[in-house]
Amino acid sequence: MSAVTAPAEVARTRSPLRVLAWVRRHLLDAYALLALGYLFLPIAIVIAFSFNNPLGRFNYTWQGFTFHNWAHPLDYPGLSGALRVSIEIALLSSLIATVLGTLIALALVRYRFRGSSTTNLLIFVPMTTPEIVMGTSLLTLFLNWRIPQGFGTILIAHVAFNISYVVVTVRARLVGFDRHLEEAAMDLGANEVVTFFRVTLPLIAPGILAASLLAFALSIDDFVITYFNAGTTTTFPLFVWGSARVAVPPQINVVGTAIFLVAVGGMLVNVVWQNRRARLSA
Amino acid sequence: MAWLLLFFVVPMVYLAKMSLEQGFFPLFTFSWAWSNFSDAVSAYRPQFVRSIEYAGIATAVALAISYPLAYWIAFRGGRWKNLFLLLVIAPFFVTYLIRTLAWETILSDNGVVVGLLRDVHILGADGRLLATSAAVIAGITYNFLPFMVLPLYVSLEQVDPRLIEAASDLYANRVVSFARVTLPLSLPGVFAGVLLTFIPAAGDFINAQLLGTPRQYMIGNVIQSQFLSLRNYPTAAALSFVLMGSILVLVMIFARSLGTDRLTGAGA
Structure with missing residues (x-):
């Protein structure tokens, strides 16, 4: 690239120009590092304040260092219940969305059926609709059908917005799929069911796994849609919202940090593993 | 499929119906009350304008922050591209609300940032950051940043470096080759990221x-309070529709101005 030819020219010019060129060359690096810093500033605050020992009900100013919050992460009324609801909903909704979404993706890629282009459109529309519109429309539906809001409605709502992401992720994997492998299995005497479970499913499994993880992450973090359809049930984000008005216990930061560390840890392992595999195969 | 139909299309229809109803909670009757729309829009025009304005500024700032970052990861990231991408996504595994509360801490009146800005007299002695438009816009910019970085990265990553080399072989300097080669090729990413x-x-x-x-309240605040506190469902439903409609119109204008056919031709 052009950046490679620059140093040779610079070496021959006078030093002020050299400084200028050095600055110019590293301007982008500095900018990128600043941007990454901006991204991480609030996270650093969240982590730091999980060790705070707040005097009042609000955890806004630094009072002193303590391990107490980490030793008693759920020691705040309502927190553990909200967290349990969040995890249950995330597990169930990502499971349902993954199964249904995978089937939709298979149908869309494999068959041309009447309404398949409408389906394609329908998959994308929820992703481009503001969350608040989706939340309010689901709420009107539940009101009209007189379905009491609670765990069930949250679950339905979560599947409703997760499923699009699952379809898109799984479909991306299916598009690069070699159908000759299935034909080979059939030629070797496997019936359709066996072929599906022994050939198709293992091959698209990484896509399905990625989709279910994405659905889980989206579900556990969702606030807006849940907020409209929760009734009196409280999930972790709703708990944070409710407490933000009265008191912000540092336990919230502890739980937030813990979720963050688990997610990032998992992704780090994945990146390192892929890097190693890429190097081994190279 | 039926699920999508049931829980996306049907709710939309109900929302549409609700937006044309009249009455007070809990009794609403359907009456083609188009006035809900005009009333809602005229009553909450400032919030509408503010929503579009804040979202527009936040999107522009996010683009300005993200483009160089995505460029840097795509062209200078080398073997560690995935790690840098992970770093971009990582902050978003902290729950949305907690992130926003962290900004509240950072921008609070006795926080470091306000103190620094007061010391260098950018802010007056009693100047604040919290509870200003700037704070809201900064929060929005931050919270949706990965939605900008990721599509930009994907499109920049696909730019073949040999095309840029070819441009410089043909005597384009770095600015020209960026403007004539890299930027046009990354436009699909810009389009997706902005949306x-x-x-x-x-x-x-x-x-x-x-x-x-x-x-600083935006239209979302109005919809939320109309729906959940005031239980004025028809107005809230009408507002939701106007929001979705105006976003659609803006998106179409934006697509037209960038040249949709070129974008769809290039593929995202």
Whole structure:
């Protein structure tokens, strides 16, 4: 690239120009590092304040260092219940969305059926609709059908917005799929069911796994849609919202940090593993 | 499939019906009350304008922050591209609300940032950051940043470096080769990123609620309070529709101005 030819020219010019060129060359690096810093500033605050020992009900100013919050992460009324609801909903909704979404993706890629282009459109529309519109429309539906809001409605709502992401992720994997492998299995005497479970499913499994993880992450973090359809049930984000008005216990930061560390840890392992595999195969 | 139909299309129809109803909670009757729309729009025009304005500024700032970052990761990241991408996504595994509360801490009146700005007299002695438009816009920008970085990265990553080399072989300097080769090739990413940032930003109400005051409230705040506190469902439903409609119109204008056929031809 052009950046490679620059140093040779610079070496021959006078030093002020050299400084200028050095600055110019590293301007982008500095900018990128600043941007990454901006991204991480609030996270650093969240982590730091999980060790705070707040005097009042609000955890806004630094009072002193303590391990107490980490030793008693759920020691705040309502927190553990909200967290349990969040995890249950995330597990169930990502499971349902993954199964249904995978089937939709298979149908869309494999068959041309009447309404398949409408389906394609329908998959994308929820992703481009503001969350608040989706939340309010689901709420009107539940009101009209007189379905009491609670765990069930949250679950339905979560599947409703997760499923699009699952379809898109799984479909991306299916598009690069070699159908000759299935034909080979059939030629070797496997019936359709066996072929599906022994050939198709293992091959698209990484896509399905990625989709279910994405659905889980989206579900556990969702606030807006849940907020409209929760009734009196409280999930972790709703708990944070409710407490933000009265008191912000540092336990919230502890739980937030813990979720963050688990997610990032998992992704780090994945990146390192892929890097190693890429190097081994190279 | 039936699920999508049941829980996306049907609710939309109900929302549409609700937006044309009249009456007070809990009795609403359907009456083609188009006036809901005009009333809602005229009553909450400031919040509408503010939503579009805040979302627009936030999207522009996010683009300015993200493009160089995505460029840097795509062209200078080398073997560690995936790690840098992970770093971009990582902050978003902290729950949305907690992130926004962290901004509340950072921008708070006795926080470091306000103190520094007061010391260098950018802010007056009693100047504030929290509860200003700037705080709300900053919060929105931050919260939707990965939606901008990721599509930009994907499109920049696909730019063949040999094309840029070819441009410099043909005597284009770095600025020209960027403007004539890299930038046009990354436009699909810009398009996707702007949409993915602008759409949720325009409907957001959390940042305005936590980082602003009622004077910074956006249309999302209005919809939320009409729906959940005032239980004025028809107005709230009408507002939701106007929000979605205006976003659609803006998106179409934006697509036209960038040249849709070129974009779809290039593929995202």
